[in-house]
Amino acid sequence: MSEMSKIVRTISSISFPLIIIYGLYIISHGHLTPGGGFQGGAVVASGCAMILVAYGSIWTIGKMKEKNLSLLESIGAICFILLAIFGLGFGAVFFNNFLVGSDFLFGTIPSAGSTIANINTGGVIPLMNFAVGIKVIAGLFAIVLVMAHASSTREGKK
Amino acid sequence: MSKRNFAAVVFFLVIAVFFFFSALMMHPFGVPEKADMDDEIIKGVQIETGTNNGVTSVVFDYRGFDTLGEATILFTAVAGVIMVFRRLKQ
Amino acid sequence: MIFNIPFIAVTALVLIGLYTVIFRRNLIKMVIGITIIQSGVNLFLITLGYRENSVAPIFTSLPPGTIVPEGMSFPVPQALTLTSIVIGVAVLALMLSLIIHIYRHYGTLDSKEIGGNEE
Numbered sequence: 001m002s003e004m005s006k007i008v009r010t011i012s013s014i015s016f017p018l019i020i021i022y023g024l025y026i027i028s029h030g031h032l033t034p035g036g037g038f039q040g041g042a043v044v045a046s047g048c049a050m051i052l053v054a055y056g057s058i059w060t061i062g063k064m065k066e067k068n069l070s071l072l073e074s075i076g077a078i079c080f081i082l083l084a085i086f087g088l089g090f091g092a093v094f095f096n097n098f099l100v101g102s103d104f105l106f107g108t109i110p111s112a113g114s115t116i117a118n119i120n121t122g123g124v125i126p127l128m129n130f131a132v133g134i135k136v137i138a139g140l141f142a143i144v145l146v147m148a149h150a151s152s153t154r155e156g157k158k
Numbered sequence: 159m160s161k162r163n164f165a166a167v168v169f170f171l172v173i174a175v176f177f178f179f180s181a182l183m184m185h186p187f188g189v190p191e192k193a194d195m196d197d198e199i200i201k202g203v204q205i206e207t208g209t210n211n212g213v214t215s216v217v218f219d220y221r222g223f224d225t226l227g228e229a230t231i232l233f234t235a236v237a238g239v240i241m242v243f244r245r246l247k248q
Numbered sequence: 249m250i251f252n253i254p255f256i257a258v259t260a261l262v263l264i265g266l267y268t269v270i271f272r273r274n275l276i277k278m279v280i281g282i283t284i285i286q287s288g289v290n291l292f293l294i295t296l297g298y299r300e301n302s303v304a305p306i307f308t309s310l311p312p313g314t315i316v317p318e319g320m321s322f323p324v325p326q327a328l329t330l331t332s333i334v335i336g337v338a339v340l341a342l343m344l345s346l347i348i349h350i351y352r353h354y355g356t357l358d359s360k361e362i363g364g365n366e367e
Contacts, residue, residue, distance in 0.1 A: 031209040032308050036217065038334050066240065073236060077229055084222065095222035100208040109208045114310035122209040128218045135229060136334070139236045143341045147348075150243040166270050174263050181255040188251070188300035196297070196322040200305055203323075212305030212323035217330060228331045235338030242345045 002152070003056035012054040019047035027133040031122040037129040041136025048141045057148040066149075069142040076135030083124050083131065099123040254295040261288030275347050275357045279340070286336045290329050297325030 003009065027040030052060045087096030099107050100123030110121050119126075185191055199220060200212060207215040217225055261284055268281025302321040303314060314320070347357070354362050 031211050031214050032306075033211070034213075034304065034306060036211075036214045036330075038330055070236070070240065073233065077233055080229060081226070084226070095219065097207055097219050100206075107208075110204055110210060110307070112204050113316070114307055114312075114314075115210060117210070117308050123207060123219075125207065125209055125214060125218045129214070132218075132225070132229065135232065139232050140337070142236050143239050146240055146243045147341075147345065151348075170267060170270055173266065177259045177263060178256075181259040182252060184252060184255045186251040187254050187295065188298055190296065190299065190322070193299075193317075193322070196324055197317040199323055200317050200320050203305070204307060210307040212307075212320070213326045213330070216323045216327040221324070221327060224328070224331055228334055231335050232338045235342045238342050239345045242349050 003059065004054050008054050012050050016047055016051055019050070020044055023047065023137075027129055028126070029117070029119070030129040031125045032117045032119065037132030038136055040129075041133045042140065044133075044137045045140035045144070048137070049144045052141075052144060052148055057145065057152045061145065061149050064141075064145070066142055066146055069138045069145065073135050073138035073142065076131050076133075076138065079131035080128060080135065083128055087124070097123040097125070099127075254291070258288050258292040258295065261285070261291065273359050275350065275359055275362075278359070279343050279347065282343070283336070283340060286332070290332055290336075293325045293329045293332070297322035 023040045023044035025040075026035035026043060027037055030036035030040065084095050087098050088094045090096070090098040099105060101107060101109055102123075106120055106122050106124075106126050108118065108120050110118055199216060203209065203212050203215050207219045209215045209219075265281040265283075265285035265288060268284065269278050272278055272281065298321050299318070302319055303311060305320040305323040305326075350362065351357055356362065
């Protein structure tokens with residue numbers, strides 16, 4: 001994929017930070033409002049794919065190697081499984097929500113019924129949101145990047 | 159029309175009739191019959207998991223094993239795509 | 249009958265996808281059919297979990313006057329749909345990359361030519 005015209009590049013560079021911030025907001029407020037790790041990760045990965053389309057795959061793969069994306073995805077998966085195993089160690093069962101009610105980190109329990117947003121709730125669920133968010137960002141962007149790069153190198157050879 | 163094509167048409171028509179009548183025999187839209195499990199989850203979601211969002215608590219707490227399998231499938235898909243295109247680049 | 253319109257829509261989506269998978273020979277069109285079947289299944293799951301005049305099961309600033317267990321739609325089908333969407337994206341990417349590989353190898357996308365037609 002070669003790079004597009006100057007108008008497309010300028011508009012996508014302006015709107016890229018806004019998309020990233022919106023995706024991170026969806027991930028970090030996943031336990032309070034509609035959203036979560038999967039949806040916010042998909043938003044951030046779409047922003048990265050927009051940069052890929054605007055600037056071309058050769059420029060993008062110079063900035064971000066696919067090896068680093070694979071490493072990032074593995075880190076997300078390991079964090080997710082480690083949180084589940086901590087549930088086995090500190091609590092009773094696998095995937096136990098051991099942080100809830102402990103007042104340590106995200107430990108407060110909200111009052112029953114309709115409440116306003118209090119971000120310090122949820123136990124391990126916000127941490128799992130971050131882990132799955134990193135995993136989805138790296139996975140989806142690695143798929144798009146590898147597909148675009150393989151087709152562009154074959155075109156350049158001909 | 160060959161014999162295999164005829165068999166495919168018959169199969170498709172049987173499936174279509176079956177699906178259509180089972181869609182007519184479903185419960186009316188918006189009035190589900192059994193709601194015990196979901197009512198228990200909605201009542202206990204703020205006390206047991208501490209979150210306000212019921213869907214996220216089901217994804218990460220009540221049914222965490224589903225999410226673990228889903229993460230495995232995503233990892234396998236990414237590994238498969240990278241493997242296919244690495245062989246193809248050479 | 250008229251209240252079963254969403255289920256009939258699910259039936260139509262699944263049948264369109266099944267028709268495409270059975271009777272088309274192009275691999276890309278078969279992938280499109282599989283994606284249409286998958287969106288039909290997602291619509292079916294969401295439709296099963298809907299209650300009349302219900303809101304989403306989220307307690308942050310509820311609309312006033314909501315009855316708590318009966319006024320909310322089911323959370324479990326929505327969570328399963330979320331899982332299903334991500335699995336769909338992953339499987340779609342894997343199918344498309346394998347199709348690109350098949351096209352580089354055989355030079356065609358016709359499923360009968362690839363599979364070795366005996367007729």
